[in-house]
Amino acid sequence: MAYDLSQLKVLVVDSNRQSYQILLSILAAMRVEQVHSVETIKEAARELRNWSPDLVITELQVDDEDALEFFRRVRQGDNESDPFVPVILLTGRTEVARIREARDTGVNEILAKPVAAAGLYDRIVEIIENPRPFVRTKSFFGPDRRRRNKAFEGEGKREGDRKKTSSAA
16 A cells, blocks of 8 residues: 655754755655654754654664664653654664664564665555554553564463453453
8 A cells, every 4th residue: 555655743863964965866766745854863863852753764873872772761751742653763783782782672663774665665555554652661661562463371460360360260
């Protein structure tokens, strides 16, 4: 299914001018009309508070700052912005440990560089068609990190799991 993305408000956070120019071209080809691009985490924080984008696309390192740490704070509500805003992380660092770290920060989708238009569109569609519920624990707030739909084996540790167990007894 093809989506009309013309009304989507996208914030691009990338300090590499060439990289974000490519992203702007890809988004324009998708007919996304409302795009703000910023080069620093400080500017991203301001845009998240004042503009309220529907989607954030960010590079891993922005102006010598770690975007993951910034979005960890956003998810915790430390920025006075929408902690539910979907985030697509772009990175050339695709080591398993780095991907897990991004997932554990609350990033919705990850896209390896170099970015292809089809890959970015697929990630946006994934966010639209398969929004993951948000989970809050003592150490995490963000989209459910589990993607596989397989039967869980073991003792349930979520609040809903305990309710099911106690009512069955």
